[in-house]
Amino acid sequence: MNDERTLLDPTHEFSPAQRAALERPSSLDGLCVGLLDIKKARGDLFLDRVEKHLREQGASVRRYTKPTFTKP
Numbered sequence: 001m002n003d004e005r006t007l008l009d010p011t012h013e014f015s016p017a018q019r020a021a022l023e024r025p026s027s028l029d030g031l032c033v034g035l036l037d038i039k040k041a042r043g044d045l046f047l048d049r050v051e052k053h054l055r056e057q058g059a060s061v062r063r064y065t066k067p068t069f070t071k072p
Contacts, residue, residue, distance in 0.1 A: 005021065007021075027057070027058060028054060028057040028058050028059040029057070029058035029059070030058060030059075030060075031058075031059045031060070032059065032060045032061070032062060033054050033059045033060070033061050033062070034061075034062045034063075034064060035047050035050060035051060035061060035062070035063050035064070036064045036065070036066065037063065037064065037065040037066065038066050038069050039065065039066050039067075039068055039069040040069050047063070051063070
């Protein structure tokens with residue numbers, strides 16, 4: 001299996017910074033995860049399920065919401 005991954009930069013930079021990937025944590029216990037609701041239809045329902053799963057894995061979750069999906 002090839003372990004090389006390409007991360008696409010959504011900011012449309014012409015020369016994106018090169019960074020090494022961080023190691024994944026062994027567990028989510030005690031970590032804090034931020035979830036951004038971009039105000040698309042039923043996106044909040046999806047994030048509710050993601051939040052529930054993260055909390056079951058021991059993470060704390062902070063939710064953030066854009067005022068409208070058209071704003072960057």
